[in-house]
Amino acid sequence: MKGLRRRNTAATQASRTTITRRGLMLGAAQAAIVATLGLRMRHMQLDQADEYRMLAEGNSVKIRLIPPARGLIYDRNGVLLAGNEQNYRVTMTREDADDVEQELADLRRLIPITDDEAEELLDELKRRPPNAPITLADRLSWEEFSRVAVNAPALAGVTPEVGLSRFYPHGPDFAHVIGYVGPVSDYDLSKLENPDPLLRIPRFQLGKSGVEAKLEDDLRGKAGQRRVEVNSAGREMRELGRREGDPGTALQLTLDTRLQNFALARLGEESAAAVVMDVTNGDVLAISSAPSFDPNLFVRGISSADYKALMEDDHRPLADKTVQGLYPPGSTFKMVTLMAALEAGVIGPEETVRCPGYVEYGGRRFNCWKRAGHGRVNAWQSLEQSCDVYFYEVSQKVGIEAISAMARKLGIGVRHDLPMSAVAEGNAPTKEWKAARYGKDWLVGDTINASIGQGYVLASPLQLAVMASRIASGRAVKPRLLRARDGIEVPVEDAPELDVKDTSLAMARKGMWAVVNGSHGTAGRSKIAAAEWTMAGKTGTSQVRSTVVNNNSVPWEQRDHALFVCFAPVDNPKYAVSLIVEHGGGGSTAAAPIARDIMLFALAGGLPPLAAYPSSQREQARRRLDDLDLIDPETIAPPTRSRA
Incomplete structure (x- = not known):
């Protein structure tokens, strides 16, 4: 019995302990709730008193x-x-x-x-x-x-x-x-x-x-x-x-303010476009379309008169000719045809073609720009003298498919991914393309026209700059415009080597060197006298009408486009430039001198030194450069990085 009483006493004590613990927990919970309510009431009565008073008075919070x-x-x-x-x-x-x-x-x-x-x-x-x-x-x-x-x-x-x-x-x-x-x-x-x-x-x-x-x-x-x-x-x-x-x-x-300003100023009153690329990494250093306009007018609300003036200008200031403009590239395309033929082995570097001034196919005569002909020319000489007949002949051996493939490999007929409006794809035509587009068969004449950058071939100045950069570097460099976000560098995409033989690239480069520096070069008057900055290039004239007449005898809008592509220095290429002057006539006279000035500004990091020009051209160059309205480099120091 004593054992039983001891067990009952222990059980009762344990029960009391449990009840006491539960009571304390319940009491604590009730106290917490009361405290929370008290704090909330204090917050509403003191901290939010103005807001509730405002609501009571008919005011609201928005x-x-x-x-x-x-x-x-x-x-x-x-x-x-x-x-x-x-x-x-x-x-x-x-x-x-x-x-x-x-x-x-x-x-x-x-x-x-x-x-x-x-x-x-x-x-x-x-x-x-x-x-x-x-x-x-x-x-x-x-x-x-x-x-x-x-x-x-x-x-x-x-x-x-x-x-x-x-x-x-x-x-x-x-x-x-x-x-x-x-x-x-x-x-x-x-x-x-x-x-x-x-x-x-x-x-x-x-x-x-x-x-x-x-x-x-x-x-x-x-x-x-x-x-x-x-x-x-x-x-x-x-x-x-x-x-x-x-x-x-x-x-x-990636743009350079001073180079961009110089390029636009040098284009002057022309309807023209220029692109400057760093051939080592694809950075677009300048990309100028002329004439331009003041974008501040659109931010503030452009007047009807100002907008009408922009729309009615025949030089199309609102159009971005650098990436939206598509033009037959003319003879600047000849490097594509030459490299396609050399890669296919249909002609050797030293093998010659006789140019009598024309060729005939299917009862139609295709003339060379030099009616008397060039005689016999080899691969690099065909570029130096821009012999059309050479390309008429080799294009028939290599075919349009290989020419088109080489064009895309060099960046033509490809839409390059830049954050700009309406970047055009251009056109590197094929037989399949013509059948799908026009429902017609590809003709021999189509290949002949395409071989010299006419007919269905279309390229933008950006694409021509990419082409010159790839020939200069031997790599598939891609143009890029964005350098950094919030100070964090955007990685440069690796540029693999072009799937092109070294000998083919060497012939294209040698021919472009001869265009500017050779005894028969079509751009001889635009050579750079400074040996460390020797330039290679290619002139081009793009027809805008089917009949061949003197450009000076027709209205401005019917004249040929003038083109020039180049890279420098030849021994260690750094920059490539492409330039088009709409209805400018010949590439050697209208486009090449402007491109040389822009190239020299890029190489010199400022105004071209007069010593870089042939001695007979220095006074003319001095006057030309003095007349340009350029920004003062002292006024464009980097600002503080305020976001405001």
Whole structure:
């Protein structure tokens, strides 16, 4: 019995201990709940008292998006190409306004808004959702903005804002490659399945062309937010909180500001294009299309008169001739045909072809540019003297398929991946292509025309620069425009060796050297006198009409295009240049002298030294260079890396 009583006593003690522990746990939980409720009530009564008082008085809290700073764009040396500047503007939200027309009328007493502008604004306010802010005026002066800010409490739904707007410090120099931004349109929104809420901010700027458009996702950034108190009349009373957004990515391009400026200035009044590439890694150092335009006009809202003038200009300033323009490459294509024939073994390097001035196929005569003929020429001499008959003959042996394959291997008929608008693919035609495109068989005459870069062959200045770079380097270098993102280098893609025999490349290079430096070279007047900078090149003339007449006897738009491609130094190639002058006539007279000046600027890292020109041309070169309107290198020092 004593054992039993001891067991009962132990059990009772254990039960009491368990009940006490549970009571303590329950009590602690209740205390925690009471404490939490107490803290919450304190937070609501003290910390959020103003907000609840505001709600009780009929005010409300609204969330406004804060546009991020758009990413800056720099050249390879850190020079600013696209930046942001402060923009004072005024917006209105229809749902917060008592009387839209009256509020607008009151605003017009403070800042200049014309009758036409007011009518357009009222139409836009009616079309847009009631909760969408509409920009009533922007780019206000500080005085105008101050007048609106002082009177803002009396203007229901009207909000003065300080934002950022894009600007391009170098104006026309980079207009085609960088492009421009503009306000988001209904059309822009219609192309997007789930548009970023940022795009609905009034006057938010979206990339419209060039790098600005192609790298829009990088440059745009992410929106911030601000919490504002709005009273029952729709007037914004105060800001309750703010969270800044993330600025867009800073981009560094491969371009060189001074070289780009020089190239465009040297193209002058011509309708022309020039591309400069680093043959070692594919960096595009300059890519200029002339004439150009000021992209700032589009950011600020271009006038009808200015836009009409650009559209009606026969030199097409809005078109980017460097990547969008496609032209028969003329004799600059002859390296392609020559290398295809040498690779196929249908002709040897020293084997000659007799040029009597023409050949006949199928009852049709195909003339050489030199009607008296060139006599017998071998591989490199055919390039030096640009003998058409040589290529007429060898093209029939090698065939269009091998020529087309070599063209693509050298970068023609290939769409190169650059962040620019409407980069064209060009055309390296084949029998299959013609059948699919025109439903017709390939003819012997088609191959003859293609052998000298005429007929169906089309190439852009960018593609011709790639071709010259690949011949110079012997590698499949690819053009690139983006050098770094937020200071982090973009890796250079490895360029494998071209699948071309060394002897074939050597013949093409020797012929291009002779074009500029040989006794019969077609570009002899554009040679570089400095031995360390010896240049190799090839002239080209691209027909734009079927009849052969003197260019001076026909209107400008019917004259032949002038082309030139080159690389230098010959012994250790560094740069390649391609250039076209639309309706310029001959490549040797119109294109080669400009290309030489651009090449010399790249080699010298600045204005070409007069000693690099033949002595008989130095005074003329001095006058020509003095007349150019160039930027002062002292004014383009790299800016601080502020994102603002």
